[in-house]
Amino acid sequence: DSGVTQTPKHLITATGQRVTLRCSPRSGDLSVYWYQQSLDQGLQFLIQYYNGEERAKGNILERFSAQQFPDLHSELNLSSLELGDSALYFCASSARQTNTGELFFGEGSRLTVL
């Protein structure tokens, strides 16, 4: 158990819909990261937050947005969903914002868009 909690574990929805994925980081971790893993693209970094502020952006689509709340949990919002958005979405946390700490990953949220 990494200490990172993601909900829901599975989600099935239709094209054009909007979903929210939730992540609770390890106790005390200030950084949260979101990753997308699809079969053909591997693990792709989406976005990082540190103590409520955006720190780094990766290959995140404009239809996607995220935020980190004062209690440090984070949400990833995916809108106008397309079939290609079907993937595993992982959240990770670390104590620091820089490259010197280990990342702890949750078990992921599997999104299926029909």
Add this chain to the structure above:
Amino acid sequence: DAKTTQPNSMESNEEEPVHLPCNHSTISGTDYIHWYRQLPSQGPEYVIHGLTSNVNNRMASLAIAEDRKSSTLILHRATLRDAAVYYCILRDYGGSQGNLIFGKGTKLSVKP
């Protein structure tokens, strides 16, 4: 971040040692070598990391070439539970961001 090259797949027999290679010929002085692995249906997990010297922990050993252009993750006795995708990642400790950049990794199969 500098790039790494790993074999797509490797096979091992249970209870035998496994040597997973990684090439990183463009590594810079501030790059640490990190290894993560992803078991089936799970998120990635940290395995080990090092800078110049060889490193050991309860999970594995990391052997780093003297010129740092390659490294090898060593699992001393593979178990069925070690079947996973292993990622070799360079992290610039001089950088201001914390995200990991994953490549394709090496898929390790372990035969009983």
